[in-house]
Amino acid sequence: MSIIAMPPGDVDVMFQTSKRMLNVGLRGMRDDCAFSLDGVARTPSTLHPNGVDLLAAGVDFSFFGHSLDWELLIEFNTDDIEQFAREHLDGLDLSARDLVSGTDPQAATLARLAIAHLKEPVVDRLYLEGLTTAITARALAFAARDKRAPSTGGTDARIQRAIDYIHAHLVDGMSISEIAGVACMSPSWFSRAFKAQTGTSVHKYVLGCRLERAQIALLTTNEPIGAIAHGFGFADHAHFSRLFKRRYGITPKEMRG
Incomplete structure (x- = not known):
């Protein structure tokens, strides 16, 4: 999966999509735009505010217009x-659908968070994957509004296996896809099942575990605070201190003192 934040401005493209792509437009396009799939004029939702469009692979795509705001493009x-x-379409063949579209303020809000995070100097893969998974689930809901999402029940053993893996790899750079693979579940199903059984998202759970382990290291070792922050996957000393104080009410330095 690749995730791109595209700035506002003029757009003039023509190509064949090699992979399925999801596009979220925050404020839409100006009226003087043209869009076509396989040579047929279409009106995608991303021409309007909060629009979400899922394009099939192998489709001839052309667009000319002016984007009024940032957009989020996800390539799968x-x-x-x-x-x-x-999972989300209950067995329906997504490959037969050349365009899945809708307008969704919640997906747009998630896209804004993803775009803002992509502008940061350091990107948290778990956080970003969580946002894009939620956006993708909402986009697929347009294709199966009357379908029920797969049950998250009966997966306690799988979730526990994933939790054991998280604790064993806290110092490593983990992704949701990687953790879900340990549970033998897809990232979307795993994310829902994990939150249903733990009451929190994968990202928040991993962050909490890393902070707890870092707290132990602060109290039981003489390792520099910056080294502890880096060792448990935090971007830098300041990032670690900010999250630590939010959780414990004091800074790492104050706790060690």
């Missing part, structure tokens, strides 16, 4: 999005 690996779709 074929196998990943097809598995994601099978």
Whole structure:
């Protein structure tokens, strides 16, 4: 999966999509724009505020216009999005759909958070994957509004296996896809099941575990605070201190003192 934040401005493109793509437009386009799929004029939702469009792979795509705001573009690996779709579309074939569209303020809000995070100097993969997973789920809901999401029940053993993996790899750079693979679940299903059974998201759970482990290191070792922050996956000393104080009410330096 690749995630791109595209700035506002003039757009003039023509190509064939090699992978399935999801586009979220925050404020839409000016009226003087043209869009076509396989040579046929279409009106995608991203021409309007809070628009969400999911394009199929192998489609001839052309667009000319002016974007009024930032947009979020997500490009998927074929196998990943097809598995994601099978869960959300209850077995329907996503490959037969050349355009899945809708307008969704909640997806746009999630896209704004993702775009803001992509502008940061250091990107948290877990946080970003969580946002894009939620956006993708909402986009697929347009294709199956009357379908029920797969049950998250009966997965306690899988979730526990994932939790054990998280604790064993806290110092490593983990992704939701990687953790979900340990549970033998897709990222979307795993994210829902994990929150249903733990009451929190994967990202918040991992962050909490890292802060707890860092707290122990502060109290039981003489390792520099910056080294502890880096060792448990925090971007830098300041980032670590900010999150630590938010959780414990004091800074790492104050706790060690």
